[in-house]
Amino acid sequence: MENKRSLKDFGLITLKGLGMGAADVVPGVSGGTIAFITGIYQELLATISSVDLNALKKLKSEGIASFWKHINGNFLVALFLGIGISIASLAKLISYLMEHKAIALWSFFFGLVTASIFYVGKQVKNWNLNTIISFVLGTGFAFWVTILPPMGHSDASWFMFVSGMIAICAMILPGISGSFILLILGSYQTVITSIKELQITTLGIFAAGCFVGLMAFSRVLKWMFEKHESVTIATLAGFLLGSLNKIWPWKINVEELYTHSDGKIDYLQSNVLPSNVEGEPLLIQAIIFALIGFALIFGMEIAANKMKKTV
Numbered sequence: 001m002e003n004k005r006s007l008k009d010f011g012l013i014t015l016k017g018l019g020m021g022a023a024d025v026v027p028g029v030s031g032g033t034i035a036f037i038t039g040i041y042q043e044l045l046a047t048i049s050s051v052d053l054n055a056l057k058k059l060k061s062e063g064i065a066s067f068w069k070h071i072n073g074n075f076l077v078a079l080f081l082g083i084g085i086s087i088a089s090l091a092k093l094i095s096y097l098m099e100h101k102a103i104a105l106w107s108f109f110f111g112l113v114t115a116s117i118f119y120v121g122k123q124v125k126n127w128n129l130n131t132i133i134s135f136v137l138g139t140g141f142a143f144w145v146t147i148l149p150p151m152g153h154s155d156a157s158w159f160m161f162v163s164g165m166i167a168i169c170a171m172i173l174p175g176i177s178g179s180f181i182l183l184i185l186g187s188y189q190t191v192i193t194s195i196k197e198l199q200i201t202t203l204g205i206f207a208a209g210c211f212v213g214l215m216a217f218s219r220v221l222k223w224m225f226e227k228h229e230s231v232t233i234a235t236l237a238g239f240l241l242g243s244l245n246k247i248w249p250w251k252i253n254v255e256e257l258y259t260h261s262d263g264k265i266d267y268l269q270s271n272v273l274p275s276n277v278e279g280e281p282l283l284i285q286a287i288i289f290a291l292i293g294f295a296l297i298f299g300m301e302i303a304a305n306k307m308k309k310t311v
Contacts (some may be wrong), residue, residue, distance in 0.1 A: 010078040016040055017082020022090050023109075024083070024171065024178070031083070033174040033240065035295055037116050042225055044079070044172070047072040048218040106249035107286035111293030113247060119297055120174065120237040124230045132235035138238020142176060146246040148184045157205050163187035164209025169217040174236045176243060224261055249286055250274050 020031035061068035169180030182188040224232040251269040
Protein backbone atom coordinates (compact mmCIF):
# COMPACT_ATOMS: atom_id res chain seq x y z
CA MET A 1 0.00 0.00 0.00
CA GLU A 2 2.74 2.43 0.92
CA ASN A 3 4.28 4.58 -1.77
CA LYS A 4 7.93 5.63 -1.80
CA ARG A 5 8.20 8.70 0.38
CA SER A 6 11.01 10.93 1.54
CA LEU A 7 11.69 12.17 5.05
CA LYS A 8 10.12 15.47 4.02
CA ASP A 9 6.96 13.64 2.98
CA PHE A 10 6.63 11.99 6.37
CA GLY A 11 7.33 15.35 8.03
CA LEU A 12 4.33 16.76 6.17
CA ILE A 13 2.20 13.84 7.34
CA THR A 14 3.28 14.55 10.92
CA LEU A 15 2.27 18.19 10.48
CA LYS A 16 -1.15 17.02 9.32
CA GLY A 17 -1.30 14.85 12.44
CA LEU A 18 -0.55 17.95 14.52
CA GLY A 19 -3.59 19.60 12.97
CA MET A 20 -5.77 16.57 13.64
CA GLY A 21 -4.65 16.40 17.27
CA ALA A 22 -5.33 20.10 17.80
CA ALA A 23 -8.84 19.68 16.40
CA ASP A 24 -9.57 16.61 18.54
CA VAL A 25 -8.70 18.56 21.69
CA VAL A 26 -11.58 20.97 20.98
CA PRO A 27 -15.06 19.56 21.75
CA GLY A 28 -17.16 20.10 18.64
CA VAL A 29 -14.33 19.91 16.09
CA SER A 30 -13.37 16.60 14.47
CA GLY A 31 -9.88 15.46 13.55
CA GLY A 32 -11.54 13.82 10.55
CA THR A 33 -12.24 17.30 9.18
CA ILE A 34 -8.53 18.12 9.19
CA ALA A 35 -7.68 14.74 7.67
CA PHE A 36 -10.07 15.41 4.80
CA ILE A 37 -8.97 18.93 3.98
CA THR A 38 -5.28 17.96 4.13
CA GLY A 39 -5.82 15.17 1.61
CA ILE A 40 -5.07 12.10 3.73
CA TYR A 41 -8.61 11.03 4.66
CA GLN A 42 -9.02 8.19 2.18
CA GLU A 43 -5.51 6.89 2.80
CA LEU A 44 -6.23 6.92 6.53
CA LEU A 45 -9.40 4.86 6.00
CA ALA A 46 -7.58 2.42 3.71
CA THR A 47 -4.71 2.10 6.18
CA ILE A 48 -7.00 1.39 9.12
CA SER A 49 -8.92 -1.13 7.01
CA SER A 50 -5.67 -2.92 6.15
CA VAL A 51 -5.30 -4.09 9.75
CA ASP A 52 -7.00 -7.44 9.22
CA LEU A 53 -6.45 -11.20 9.16
CA ASN A 54 -4.38 -10.88 5.97
CA ALA A 55 -2.01 -8.59 7.86
CA LEU A 56 -1.58 -11.22 10.58
CA LYS A 57 -1.02 -13.92 7.96
CA LYS A 58 1.66 -11.80 6.32
CA LEU A 59 3.31 -11.27 9.69
CA LYS A 60 3.38 -15.00 10.29
CA SER A 61 4.41 -16.14 6.80
CA GLU A 62 6.40 -13.24 5.35
CA GLY A 63 7.77 -11.44 8.39
CA ILE A 64 7.62 -7.99 9.94
CA ALA A 65 8.72 -6.08 6.81
CA SER A 66 5.83 -7.40 4.71
CA PHE A 67 3.37 -6.86 7.55
CA TRP A 68 4.60 -3.29 8.07
CA LYS A 69 4.24 -2.47 4.40
CA HIS A 70 0.75 -4.02 4.27
CA ILE A 71 -0.55 -1.83 7.11
CA ASN A 72 1.21 1.30 5.78
CA GLY A 73 3.15 1.42 9.02
CA ASN A 74 5.37 4.43 8.29
CA PHE A 75 2.30 6.52 7.47
CA LEU A 76 0.62 5.50 10.73
CA VAL A 77 3.71 6.26 12.82
CA ALA A 78 4.20 9.68 11.20
CA LEU A 79 0.53 10.59 11.55
CA PHE A 80 0.04 9.41 15.13
CA LEU A 81 3.35 10.99 16.14
CA GLY A 82 1.87 14.32 15.08
CA ILE A 83 -1.45 13.63 16.79
CA GLY A 84 0.30 12.61 20.01
CA ILE A 85 2.63 15.61 20.05
CA SER A 86 -0.26 17.95 19.34
CA ILE A 87 -2.51 16.58 22.09
CA ALA A 88 0.34 16.55 24.62
CA SER A 89 1.61 20.04 23.78
CA LEU A 90 -1.57 21.89 22.81
CA ALA A 91 -4.09 20.46 25.27
CA LYS A 92 -3.25 23.04 27.96
CA LEU A 93 -3.11 25.89 25.45
CA ILE A 94 -6.45 24.94 23.89
CA SER A 95 -8.00 24.55 27.36
CA TYR A 96 -6.70 28.00 28.32
CA LEU A 97 -8.06 29.56 25.12
CA MET A 98 -11.44 27.88 25.60
CA GLU A 99 -11.64 29.34 29.10
CA HIS A 100 -10.24 32.83 28.47
CA LYS A 101 -10.55 33.44 24.68
CA ALA A 102 -13.50 31.22 23.82
CA ILE A 103 -15.14 33.48 21.25
CA ALA A 104 -11.89 34.00 19.33
CA LEU A 105 -11.14 30.25 19.36
CA TRP A 106 -14.64 29.19 18.31
CA SER A 107 -14.67 31.90 15.63
CA PHE A 108 -11.43 30.55 14.19
CA PHE A 109 -12.87 27.03 13.97
CA PHE A 110 -16.17 28.38 12.66
CA GLY A 111 -14.30 30.00 9.77
CA LEU A 112 -12.19 26.89 9.30
CA VAL A 113 -15.19 24.56 9.03
CA THR A 114 -17.17 27.00 6.87
CA ALA A 115 -14.34 27.10 4.33
CA SER A 116 -14.08 23.31 4.59
CA ILE A 117 -17.69 22.98 3.39
CA PHE A 118 -16.74 24.69 0.13
CA TYR A 119 -13.50 22.72 -0.11
CA VAL A 120 -15.21 19.36 0.42
CA GLY A 121 -18.11 20.32 -1.84
CA LYS A 122 -15.65 21.00 -4.67
CA GLN A 123 -14.54 17.37 -4.46
CA VAL A 124 -18.00 16.16 -5.54
CA LYS A 125 -17.57 15.24 -9.20
CA ASN A 126 -21.24 15.45 -10.12
CA TRP A 127 -23.84 17.47 -8.21
CA ASN A 128 -27.18 15.87 -9.05
CA LEU A 129 -30.37 14.90 -7.24
CA ASN A 130 -28.67 12.06 -5.35
CA THR A 131 -25.76 14.17 -4.13
CA ILE A 132 -28.02 17.09 -3.21
CA ILE A 133 -30.30 14.79 -1.18
CA SER A 134 -27.21 13.27 0.50
CA PHE A 135 -25.93 16.75 1.35
CA VAL A 136 -29.28 17.75 2.87
CA LEU A 137 -29.57 14.50 4.86
CA GLY A 138 -25.99 14.85 6.11
CA THR A 139 -26.71 18.42 7.20
CA GLY A 140 -29.90 17.40 8.97
CA PHE A 141 -28.29 14.47 10.75
CA ALA A 142 -25.32 16.48 12.02
CA PHE A 143 -27.58 19.33 13.18
CA TRP A 144 -29.83 16.83 14.97
CA VAL A 145 -26.79 15.38 16.76
CA THR A 146 -25.77 18.85 17.97
CA ILE A 147 -29.14 19.48 19.63
CA LEU A 148 -29.56 16.08 21.30
CA PRO A 149 -29.96 16.39 25.08
CA PRO A 150 -27.32 14.56 27.14
CA MET A 151 -28.31 11.13 28.41
CA GLY A 152 -28.04 10.03 32.01
CA HIS A 153 -24.62 9.17 33.42
CA SER A 154 -23.65 5.50 33.16
CA ASP A 155 -20.42 3.65 33.85
CA ALA A 156 -21.65 0.11 33.11
CA SER A 157 -19.06 -1.94 31.21
CA TRP A 158 -21.30 -2.67 28.24
CA PHE A 159 -22.23 1.00 27.97
CA MET A 160 -18.58 2.09 28.03
CA PHE A 161 -17.84 -0.41 25.24
CA VAL A 162 -20.71 0.90 23.10
CA SER A 163 -19.71 4.50 23.88
CA GLY A 164 -16.21 3.77 22.57
CA MET A 165 -17.62 2.28 19.38
CA ILE A 166 -19.85 5.27 18.68
CA ALA A 167 -17.38 7.96 19.71
CA ILE A 168 -14.53 6.66 17.54
CA CYS A 169 -16.87 6.58 14.53
CA ALA A 170 -17.66 10.24 15.14
CA MET A 171 -13.98 11.10 15.47
CA ILE A 172 -13.19 9.92 11.95
CA LEU A 173 -16.25 11.62 10.45
CA PRO A 174 -15.62 15.21 9.33
CA GLY A 175 -17.83 17.61 11.23
CA ILE A 176 -18.84 15.40 14.16
CA SER A 177 -16.80 15.50 17.36
CA GLY A 178 -16.19 12.28 19.29
CA SER A 179 -15.90 14.15 22.60
CA PHE A 180 -19.26 15.79 21.97
CA ILE A 181 -20.81 12.37 21.30
CA LEU A 182 -19.44 11.15 24.64
CA LEU A 183 -21.07 14.15 26.30
CA ILE A 184 -24.43 13.30 24.71
CA LEU A 185 -24.11 9.65 25.72
CA GLY A 186 -23.30 10.61 29.30
CA SER A 187 -19.91 8.89 29.18
CA TYR A 188 -17.66 11.94 28.97
CA GLN A 189 -17.17 12.35 32.71
CA THR A 190 -16.47 8.62 33.17
CA VAL A 191 -13.82 8.62 30.44
CA ILE A 192 -12.13 11.80 31.71
CA THR A 193 -12.12 10.49 35.30
CA SER A 194 -10.75 7.15 34.15
CA ILE A 195 -7.90 8.89 32.33
CA LYS A 196 -7.06 11.11 35.30
CA GLU A 197 -7.19 8.24 37.81
CA LEU A 198 -5.71 5.61 35.45
CA GLN A 199 -8.64 3.24 35.85
CA ILE A 200 -7.16 0.56 33.61
CA THR A 201 -10.21 -1.71 33.43
CA THR A 202 -12.60 1.04 32.36
CA LEU A 203 -10.10 2.48 29.89
CA GLY A 204 -9.45 -1.00 28.49
CA ILE A 205 -13.17 -1.62 27.90
CA PHE A 206 -13.56 1.81 26.29
CA ALA A 207 -10.46 1.27 24.12
CA ALA A 208 -11.77 -2.14 23.02
CA GLY A 209 -15.01 -0.48 21.91
CA CYS A 210 -13.00 2.15 20.03
CA PHE A 211 -10.98 -0.54 18.26
CA VAL A 212 -14.03 -2.55 17.20
CA GLY A 213 -15.88 0.56 16.04
CA LEU A 214 -12.87 1.88 14.14
CA MET A 215 -12.18 -1.42 12.37
CA ALA A 216 -15.82 -1.82 11.32
CA PHE A 217 -16.69 1.77 10.44
CA SER A 218 -13.51 2.50 8.49
CA ARG A 219 -14.38 -0.42 6.20
CA VAL A 220 -17.88 0.92 5.64
CA LEU A 221 -16.52 4.36 4.77
CA LYS A 222 -13.84 2.88 2.51
CA TRP A 223 -16.51 0.88 0.65
CA MET A 224 -18.67 4.01 0.35
CA PHE A 225 -15.80 5.95 -1.19
CA GLU A 226 -15.08 3.13 -3.64
CA LYS A 227 -18.70 2.55 -4.72
CA HIS A 228 -20.46 5.88 -4.14
CA GLU A 229 -17.73 8.52 -3.96
CA SER A 230 -19.75 11.63 -4.88
CA VAL A 231 -22.67 10.71 -2.60
CA THR A 232 -20.27 10.01 0.28
CA ILE A 233 -18.39 13.28 -0.13
CA ALA A 234 -21.65 15.24 -0.43
CA THR A 235 -22.86 13.63 2.81
CA LEU A 236 -19.60 14.57 4.56
CA ALA A 237 -19.97 18.15 3.32
CA GLY A 238 -23.45 18.10 4.86
CA PHE A 239 -22.00 16.88 8.16
CA LEU A 240 -19.72 19.91 8.17
CA LEU A 241 -22.59 22.32 7.52
CA GLY A 242 -24.77 20.75 10.22
CA SER A 243 -21.93 20.86 12.74
CA LEU A 244 -21.70 24.67 12.53
CA ASN A 245 -24.54 24.80 15.07
CA LYS A 246 -22.23 23.27 17.66
CA ILE A 247 -19.26 25.57 17.03
CA TRP A 248 -21.20 28.87 16.79
CA PRO A 249 -18.98 31.20 18.87
CA TRP A 250 -21.64 32.94 20.97
CA LYS A 251 -23.29 30.78 23.63
CA ILE A 252 -24.90 31.05 27.05
CA ASN A 253 -25.08 28.41 29.77
CA VAL A 254 -28.61 27.09 30.19
CA GLU A 255 -28.23 24.00 32.36
CA GLU A 256 -25.56 22.55 34.64
CA LEU A 257 -24.53 19.06 33.51
CA TYR A 258 -21.95 17.97 36.10
CA THR A 259 -19.06 19.12 38.25
CA HIS A 260 -15.54 17.72 37.76
CA SER A 261 -13.36 16.65 40.68
CA ASP A 262 -11.40 19.91 40.30
CA GLY A 263 -14.58 21.95 40.73
CA LYS A 264 -14.98 22.89 37.07
CA ILE A 265 -18.61 22.80 35.92
CA ASP A 266 -19.75 21.75 32.45
CA TYR A 267 -22.96 23.29 31.14
CA LEU A 268 -25.48 22.59 28.42
CA GLN A 269 -25.22 25.65 26.19
CA SER A 270 -27.49 27.49 23.78
CA ASN A 271 -26.52 29.68 20.82
CA VAL A 272 -27.32 33.39 20.95
CA LEU A 273 -26.68 36.45 18.79
CA PRO A 274 -23.37 38.30 19.37
CA SER A 275 -25.14 41.33 20.85
CA ASN A 276 -26.48 39.15 23.65
CA VAL A 277 -23.02 38.19 24.88
CA GLU A 278 -20.26 40.64 24.05
CA GLY A 279 -19.75 44.13 22.72
CA GLU A 280 -18.38 45.44 19.43
CA PRO A 281 -14.62 44.96 20.10
CA LEU A 282 -15.00 41.22 20.55
CA LEU A 283 -17.31 41.02 17.55
CA ILE A 284 -14.58 42.54 15.38
CA GLN A 285 -12.05 40.16 16.93
CA ALA A 286 -14.34 37.22 16.19
CA ILE A 287 -14.74 38.25 12.56
CA ILE A 288 -10.96 38.57 12.17
CA PHE A 289 -10.33 35.09 13.62
CA ALA A 290 -13.11 33.58 11.51
CA LEU A 291 -11.53 35.09 8.40
CA ILE A 292 -8.14 33.70 9.44
CA GLY A 293 -9.65 30.22 9.78
CA PHE A 294 -11.44 30.62 6.46
CA ALA A 295 -8.29 31.80 4.68
CA LEU A 296 -6.21 29.02 6.19
CA ILE A 297 -8.16 26.33 4.33
CA PHE A 298 -7.69 27.94 0.96
CA GLY A 299 -4.08 28.74 1.79
CA MET A 300 -3.54 25.05 2.48
CA GLU A 301 -5.22 24.19 -0.82
CA ILE A 302 -2.95 26.58 -2.74
CA ALA A 303 0.14 25.20 -0.98
CA ALA A 304 -0.97 21.63 -1.68
CA ASN A 305 -1.47 22.40 -5.36
CA LYS A 306 2.02 23.86 -5.57
CA MET A 307 3.57 20.80 -3.98
CA LYS A 308 1.11 18.71 -6.06
CA LYS A 309 0.76 15.33 -4.52
CA THR A 310 4.05 15.32 -2.68
CA VAL A 311 2.37 13.15 -0.12
